[in-house]
Each structure stands twice: as C-alpha cells, then as structure tokens.
Amino acid sequence: xxxxxxxxxxxxxxxxxxxxxxxxxxxxxxxxxxxxxxxxxxxxxxxxxxxxxxxxxxxxxxxxxxxxxxxxxxxxxxxxxxxxxxxxxxxxxxxxxxxxxxxxxxxxxxxxxxxxxxxxxxxxxxxxxxxxxxxxxxxxxxxxxxxxxxxxxxxxxxxxxxxxxxxxxxxxxxxxxxxxxxxxxxxxxxxxxxxxxxxxxxxxxxxxxxxxxxxxxxxxxxxxxxxxxxxxxxxxxxxxxxxxxxxxxxxxxxxxxxxxxxxxxxxxxxxxxxxxxxxx
Amino acid sequence: xxxxxxxxxxxxxxxxxxxxxxxxxxxxxxxxxxxxxxxxxxxxxxxxxxxxxxxxxxxxxxxxxxxxxxxxxxxxxxxxxxxxxxxxxxxxxxxxxxxxxxxxxxxxxxxxxxxxxxxxxxxxxxxxxxxxxxxxxxxxxxxxxxxxxxxxxxxxxxxxxxxxxxxxxxxxxxxxxxxxxxxxxxxxxxxxxxxxxxxxxxxxxxxxxxxxxxxxxxxxxxxxxxxxxxxxxxxxxxxxxxxxxxxxxxxxxxxxxxxxxxxxxxxxxxxxxxxxxxxxxxxxxxxxxxxxxxxxxxxxxxxxxxxxxxxxxxxxxxxxxxxxxxxxxxxxxxxxxxxxxxxxxxxxxxxxxxxxxxxxxxxxxxxxxxxxxxxxxxxxxxxxxxx
Numbered sequence: 001x002x003x004x005x006x007x008x009x010x011x012x013x014x015x016x017x018x019x020x021x022x023x024x025x026x027x028x029x030x031x032x033x034x035x036x037x038x039x040x041x042x043x044x045x046x047x048x049x050x051x052x053x054x055x056x057x058x059x060x061x062x063x064x065x066x067x068x069x070x071x072x073x074x075x076x077x078x079x080x081x082x083x084x085x086x087x088x089x090x091x092x093x094x095x096x097x098x099x100x101x102x103x104x105x106x107x108x109x110x111x112x113x114x115x116x117x118x119x120x121x122x123x124x125x126x127x128x129x130x131x132x133x134x135x136x137x138x139x140x141x142x143x144x145x146x147x148x149x150x151x152x153x154x155x156x157x158x159x160x161x162x163x164x165x166x167x168x169x170x171x172x173x174x175x176x177x178x179x180x181x182x183x184x185x186x187x188x189x190x191x192x193x194x195x196x197x198x199x200x201x202x203x204x205x206x207x208x209x210x211x212x213x214x215x216x217x218x219x220x221x222x223x224x225x226x227x228x229x230x231x232x233x234x235x236x237x238x239x240x241x242x243x244x245x246x247x248x249x250x251x252x253x254x255x256x257x258x259x260x261x262x263x264x265x266x267x268x269x270x271x272x273x274x275x276x277x278x279x280x
Numbered sequence: 281x282x283x284x285x286x287x288x289x290x291x292x293x294x295x296x297x298x299x300x301x302x303x304x305x306x307x308x309x310x311x312x313x314x315x316x317x318x319x320x321x322x323x324x325x326x327x328x329x330x331x332x333x334x335x336x337x338x339x340x341x342x343x344x345x346x347x348x349x350x351x352x353x354x355x356x357x358x359x360x361x362x363x364x365x366x367x368x369x370x371x372x373x374x375x376x377x378x379x380x381x382x383x384x385x386x387x388x389x390x391x392x393x394x395x396x397x398x399x400x401x402x403x404x405x406x407x408x409x410x411x412x413x414x415x416x417x418x419x420x421x422x423x424x425x426x427x428x429x430x431x432x433x434x435x436x437x438x439x440x441x442x443x444x445x446x447x448x449x450x451x452x453x454x455x456x457x458x459x460x461x462x463x464x465x466x467x468x469x470x471x472x473x474x475x476x477x478x479x480x481x482x483x484x485x486x487x488x489x490x491x492x493x494x495x496x497x498x499x500x501x502x503x504x505x506x507x508x509x510x511x512x513x514x515x516x517x518x519x520x521x522x523x524x525x526x527x528x529x530x531x532x533x534x535x536x537x538x539x540x541x542x543x544x545x546x547x548x549x550x551x552x553x554x555x556x557x558x559x560x561x562x563x564x565x566x567x568x569x570x571x572x573x574x575x576x577x578x579x580x581x582x583x584x585x586x587x588x589x590x591x592x593x594x595x596x597x598x599x600x601x602x603x604x605x606x607x608x609x610x611x612x613x614x615x616x617x618x619x620x621x622x623x624x625x626x627x628x629x630x631x632x633x634x635x636x637x638x639x640x641x642x643x644x645x646x647x648x649x650x651x652x653x654x655x656x657x658x659x660x661x662x663x664x665x666x667x
Contacts, residue, residue, distance in 0.1 A: 174333050175366035179380035179427075180354040193370040 011023050031253075039248035041065075044245045057245070065248040072225070073232035076140055078257075080142050080217075081210040084149035088157050088206050089199060091150065095189045096161030101173050111162070115156030122148075123215050130219050140222040148220065149210045157202040164198035164272070166193065197272030200265040211254075229254040282344040282357070282434030282467050283309045284330060289339035291325055291491075293314075297508040298324045301491040302339070307435075307469060307484075312461045314482030315471045321578045322491035327437050327471045331360050343434055358430035363440040365420045367412040367427075374399075374408040384431075398426040401460070425460065434465040442477065450477075457481060465493040475515055479503070487511050509664035511571045512563050513609025514655060518594060518632035520563045521594060524605040524661065527558045536562060537603070539604035541579045545653050550661065550667045560667060561607055566594065566634040570657040571641055576648030579604065584630055586643050593637045606631060612664035 001063025038046060040056040064070065094259065098104070099111050123130075129148065130139070168191060176186045192199070214230040221227060227235065233250045262269070284307040288352045291300040300322040307313045330332040330341055330650040331356065332353035332590065336362070341348045348356055359380075367376050377398055399405045399448060412420055423440060428436050438457075441498035442450045458481055463469055472478055478485045479499040486496040487510070495507040499515075508510035512520045525543070529535030534554055535634045536543045543562070587594040599606070606629040641647050658667040 168363060169366065170360040171364050171366040172368065174331075174353070175362060175427075176368075177353045178331060178335070178358070180362050180383035185383070190368055252417070 003199075035248045035251055038245055039252050041245045043243060043245055054206070055112075058059050060245055060249040061253060064246040065253065065267075066248050067246065068232060068236055070229070070232070070253060072110055073227060073229045073254075076142060076226055077211060077228040077254075080146045080149065081207060083143070084146040084153065084210050085203055085206045087146070087150045088153040089202055092154050092157035092202065093161050093192065093195070093199075094187060095154070095158045096165050097183070097191060099158070099162050099163040101170065101186075102183065113159075114155050114158060118159065119154070122152050126215065126219050128227055129216070133220055139220060139228065140220070142226050145217060145220050147215065148216055149206075152216075153206045153209065157206060160202050160205075160272075161198055164195055165238030168194060191209060199272075201272035203264055204265055204269050226236075284467065285340075285342045286326075286330070287340045287342075289326070289329065289341060290337050291322070291329060291334060292633075296309050298491050300329065301603060303493045304494055305486055305493060307467055309558060309593075310465045310467055310504035312458075312481060312483050314468065314478040314485045315469060315488060316473065316475060316482075316485055317488035317494075319473060320490075321488040321593060323471045323473075323486075323488045324439055324490075325441055326488075327360075329360060330469065331437050332356050333528075340633045357434040358437055359431050359433040359435075360437040360439065361421075361424045361428050361441045363443055365412075365424040365441075368419060369412055369534070372411055373404060373415070373423050373426075376412070376423055377404075377430050380427065380431050394432075395426075401429065401463070402426050417445050418453060421445065421453055422456075425457075429460070429464060431468075433466065435469065438468065438470040440472055441470075443472070443474070454480060467652045470635050475517065478639055479515070487514060489514075505666070506563075508667055509561060509563070509607075509609045509612045509659050512659070512666075516565060518566050518634075519609070520565050521549075521569070521631045522607040522609070522659070523562045523564070523631075524607060525560050525562045527554050527556050527560065530554070530556050533631060536560065538562065538579060539599065539601040541604075543603075543651055543653050543656070545656055545658065547658060547667060548616045551658070554658075554667065559661040561661050561664070563657040564651055564655065566632040569622055569631065569654040570650040570652070571597075571631040571633065571635065571647040572650055574646040574648055576650070578648035578650040581631070581647055581649045583645050583647060584642050586640055588637065588640065590637050592634055593640045595633045595635060597633060597647065598630050599649075600646065603659040609664075 033147055034051065037051050037053055040058065041053040041060075042055060042057055045053060045055075095114070098237070099107055133139045133144050133148070134140075136144070138147065172190060173186055176190045181189065212230060213228075217228050217231050218234075221231060224232075224235065229250075233247060233254060236247055236250070284302050288299070288303045289300060289303045292298050293570040303326060315327060317323050325334060329336050330343075330348075332351060334347065344357065371379065374395060377395050378391050379393060384513055386394070395408075399408055402425055404419070404426055404598060407415060407419060407423075412423065415423065421444075424441065427601055441478075442457075445453060454477055457470070461481075468479055470477070479502075482499060483494060485499055485502055487494045487502065489510045495502060495511045497505075497507075502511060502515045506515065506520075508523060513522070523538055525536040525538045528537045528543075533544050533546045536545060546547060546628065563658070566630075571581075574580065582600055583595055583597050585596040587596075608629065629660055631649070635641075659665065660667055
C-alpha cells in the first residue's frame with residue numbers, strides 16, 4: 001500500500017479552516033479542561049466559580065482510586081471492552097472477507113440486513129435485550145455484556161473492513177489460494193497485515209464506544225462487583241451531595257485508557273481514515 | 281511434469297453470456313502452449329478454469345489424467361503468474377518465494393535450498409530482502425516467476441505476465457521466459473493478446489475468438505495455413521489482406537475475378553469444390569504483394585500512405601477500380617464487440633503491401649499491384665472458413 005494523505009485544502013481557504021479548527025478544538029477541549037480543573041480542586045472549592053484551582057490537590061486522584069474501588073472497575077471495564085473489541089475485530093474481519101472475496105448467493109442482501117444494525121440505536125432495543133439476556137442466563141454477566149457490545153459493533157466494523165478489503169486486488173487472494181492457503185490463512189496471513197489501518201480504525205472506534213458505554217451496562221449489570229467504570233462512577237452521584245472533585249478525578253482516570261489507545265494507534269488510525277475517505 | 285486435457289469445456293455466466301464455448305484441447309507434458317486472442321475472447325477465463333479459480337459450466341479438465349473439475353486450486357499442483365504479479369506486499373522477496381513451501385510444510389533446509397536455487401536461476405539473489413514496492417516491474421515479474429518455479433509444479437499458468445512492462449523489457453523477459461522453459465521443461469500455458477509473444481514462445485498456439493477455439497496449431501501452420509479468416513487476420517502484422525472475388529473459370533486451377541483483374545490460383549487439395557459463379561475471399565499477406573509502375577498486368581491501385589521502416593517499408597493502397605471490395609476479419613465476426621464507430625468504412629479500406637525500403641513508390645501515385653497467386657489463401661465468403 002502506498003502512503004496516503006488527504007488532499008491539501010486550497011490556499012485561500014486555509015485561514016478560515018485554521019480558525020474553524022481552533023474554535024472546534026476549544027469547544028471540544030473546554031469540558032475536558034474544566035473536569036481536569038475540577039479534579040484538582042478541594043471539596044469546598046468545587047462549587048465556587050473560577051476555572052483554575054487555587055490550591056491544586058493531586059491527592060484527589062489517589063483518594064478517588066481508593067474510595068471508589070477504581071481498580072476493580074478498571075478490571076471489569078478492561079475485560080468487557082478488550083474482550084468485545086477482540087471478538088468484534090475477528091468476526092467482522094471474517095465477515096468482511098466473505099462479503100468481498102468469497103462470492104455467494106444472497107451476499108448483497110445479507111450485507112444490507114447487517115447494515116440495518118448501524119441505523120438502529122442500541123437504546124431502542126434495551127427492553128427486548130434485557131429479556132433475551134435473562135432468558136440466555138447472561139444477565140448480570142460481564143461476558144454477556146461483552147457479547148452485546150460485539151453484536152452492536154459488528155455492523156459498523158464490518159462496513160469499515162468491507163470498504164478496505166474491496167480495494168485489495170482479487171489476484172492477491174487467488175495467488176494465496178494457489179500457494180496453498182486456506183481461506184482463514186488468507187485472511188490472517190495475507191489480508192490482516194495489509195489492513196493495519198482498518199484494524200486500528202475499528203479498534204479505536206469500538207474501544208471508545210464500549211469503554212464509555214453506559215445505558216446497556218446499566219440495564220444488563222446489577223451486581224456492583226461486576227460494574228464497569230461508567231456505572232461505578234455514576235453510582236457515586238448522591239441524591240443530595242456528591243464529591244464532584246473526586247468524581248472528576250475518577251472520570252479523568254477513566255478516560256486515560258482511551259487516550260492511550262488512540263495515542264498508540266494514532267498513525268495507523270489516521271491512515272485508515274484517510275484510505276477510507278479517499279476510497280468512498 | 282503434467283499434461284493438461286480439456287474436453288468440451290465451457291463457461292456460461294449468469295444472463296447466458298458464453299465466455300468459453302466447448303473447448304477441446306490437449307497440452308502435452310513439457311509443452312509451451314500460448315492462448316492468444318483479442319480482449320474478451322475467453323482465453324484468461326479458460327486459464328483461470330484450469331487453475332480452479334473459475335468454476336466450469338460444462339466439460340472436463342484433466343491434469344496428468346486426473347479429473348480436476350472439483351479439485352480446489354491448491355490441490356491442482358499448478359502455479360500461476362498473474363498480470364499484476366500479485367506479490368504479497370508485506371513480505372520480502374524471500375518470504376514471497378518461500379511462502380508456498382512453508383504452507384506445504386517443507387523442511388527449513390529444503391525451503392532454503394529451493395529458494396536459493398530459484399533466486400540464482402532468476403538472478404534475484406541481491407534482492408531477496410527487499411519488499412515488492414522496492415522493485416522495478418521487471419524484477420517483480422521475476423519474483424512472480426520465482427514463486428512459481430520454487431514449487432516445481434505440474435504446470436505453469438502465465439496470465440499476461442509481460443503486458444505491464446515497457447516494450448524493451450517485454451522483449452528481454454520474453455526471451456528469458458523461453459530460456460526458462462527450455463531449462464526447466466515444465467508444461468506451460470501462457471495467455472497473451474500479443475501475437476508476437478504467441479508466435480515466438482509457443483510450440484503450439486491456441487487462437488480464441490468470442491470464447492471459441494479457432495485454431496490450435498504450430499505458429500508456422502497458423503501463419504501459412506490459417507483455419508479461417510479470423511486466424512488469418514489476427515496472426516501477422518500488418519494483417520492479411522482480404523479481397524472479394526468470384527470464380528470465373530474452373531478446372532485444376534481456378535480463375536478468379538477481382539474486379540477487372542484475373543487471378544489464376546491452384547486450390548488446396550481436399551478443400552471445398554468451387555465452381556464458376558461461386559464467391560470467395562482471397563487472402564493475401566502484405567509480403568505476397570508487389571508493385572509495378574502503372575499500366576502493368578496487375579491490379580490497378582493508388583498509393584495512399586507510406587510507412588518508412590527499415591529494412592522493409594509498408595505502403596497502403598486502394599484499388600483504382602471501386603468494384604474491388606476489401607473485406608476485414610471483423611466482417612466475419614459480426615455481433616462481436618466491434619465498435620461501429622471504429623469500424624473502417626468500406627470505401628476507406630486499404631490494402632497493406634510490404635516492400636523493400638529501397639523501392640518504395642512515391643505517395644499518391646498510380647501503381648499496378650502484383651499478387652503472388654501461388655501464396656494466396658481462399659476463404660468461404662459466407663463463413664470465413666479456409667477453402
């Protein structure tokens with residue numbers, strides 16, 4: 001694959017684009033900076049106006065970690081998210097491979113059916129999902145929640161992989177077949193190493209969605225021992241009083257893995273997005 | 281080593297599009313056979329059917345006597361070189377060549393031995409640690425060949441492996457392919473649309489048109505005894521000239537009328553009987569035409585174009601008498617993908633004449649065209665089949 005870059009904007013639009021990007025960054029970053037500032041404030045200072053803490057309290061992070069049991073919440077979120085992302089990537093890659101490289105009857109119809117999953121919001125399916133998970137004995141079960149994440153993640157990830165795989169020449173797959181590869185070997189030994197950009201894109205999208213997911217976790221998990229970070233932090237909001245500075249610190253800690261995953265996969269992700277953008 | 285036999289092989293796509301029509305053909309063990317024909321004639325489809333990359337609708341494909349219709353591509357013991365070379369971009373040259381052997385669980389020593397041997401034969405030793413994107417077109421082509429020969433398969437299937445190269449490199453690698461086949465002796469089927477490749481490489485050449493095998497013979501036979509107008513027109517450059525004629529005198533030798541000009545020819549023995557009044561197509565190659573100054577006994581014509589080449593030049597002429605009708609091979613494959621806009625109109629058609637560069641007539645002059653009657657070929661005016 002050759003290096004791809006998005007086409008540069010015409011020179012006359014550049015100042016406007018720069019100002020636009022700057023404004024957008026401010027809009028996006030303000031709440032983050034606000035939460036970060038809050039996380040360093042004292043309890044009394046939290047309700048006072050002013051962005052900067054007068055006496056920064058880094059100890060809030062240690063206190064939030066210990067008081068809210070973030071270790072267990074982290075572990076739960078990691079298990080559910082990492083598990084669901086791995087399974088989503090493997091299954092959607094296989095599906096996309098079949099849709100693009102193995103002609104079969106009804107392929108288009110099946111793909112259209114799968115795409116319906118992209119347009120149906122998960123929250124619309126909460127009630128039937130709850131009944132289904134109870135019936136399957138997967139209610140209040142982290143593996144069950146991960147499975148639901150996989151199901152909701154498959155349509156969009158298959159769509160991303162299908163778009164990328166469609167650009168891989170069929171002759172490469174045929175050469176591998178003649179060389180003696182099984183279809184699975186073609187997928188993992190030939191296609192996957194070429195699809196790093198698409199894999200990074202799907203990993204980041206799915207990691208972000210599943211790590212931060214709240215509604216489904218709220219409905220499908222009951223026991224606090226199995227709570228994910230979003231549920232665990234939400235549980236700290238009291239009816240009358242809340243330690244907003246500690247909740248802010250916990251939120252900052254919770255956001256860290258997403259940030260790290262993006263940082264590690266940034267280059268591949270940007271390439272993946274660029275490739276997708278150019279091919280659509 | 282392997283022989284390949286096709287019996288009544290056909291391929292029909294959805295919508296009843298016939299890609300390959302009832303092909304019977306045998307490739308002997310160690311033979312170098314070329315499938316040639318214009319774009320869309322079914323030659324690549326047939327090759328892919330032999331490889332197992334396309335299902336077959338009818339007939340039987342056997343390799344070394346074993347029916348392969350339902351055998352998966354990886355179990356057919358054949359290696360294929362694609363037009364795009366299809367090298368795995370993430371692997372080095374060495375890994376590309378070794379990949380098939382690794383999959384087949386060869387020992388590490390055996391893989392190394394075979395890969396090094398292939399690299400030596402193809403002069404790739406210096407490039408073994410490079411990725412395909414760091415190679416030139418010619419080098420990639422050689423790696424693709426290396427990937428094929430390392431497996432020591434029953435047959436090589438080469439799908440237009442030279443068509444992505446520039447003209448000079450194509451000539452060089454064409455010769456290399458020939459040498460490689462002479463050295464390895466592996467049964468090879470080479471698909472091309474380039475008749476020069478077909479004629480220089482193939483011990484036998486199969487000419488296809490519209491999914492049908494038109495003729496399968498040696499290059500010499502294709503040129504000198506084409507089975508029909510399509511083959512006669514496709515093989516040879518410039519193409520054979522075709523003129524409408526009628527039989528005006530019979531007997532052991534026939535007298536043909538080309539407008540006002542008479543031509544006496546001896547028909548091929550065993551061919552179709554012709555009688556006075558029959559219409560035929562006279563095929564004459566550019567090198568079997570010559571010219572004299574106007575007023576000679578030949579066909580009066582006018583020089584329209586001169587292509588100066590050395591040591592021979594080509595002249596394009598139009599008969600002075602407009603009752604002499606020039607035909608083309610395309611006239612006999614109506615219904616094929618001929619763009620009417622590209623079709624040469626009857627009054628604009630010209631005859632090609634090959635002459636020594638030292639005696640080219642000046643353009644726009646009247647000449648007398650001399651046809652070497654002993655070398656003409658006759659074709660049925662209705663079917664285009666050789667008579």
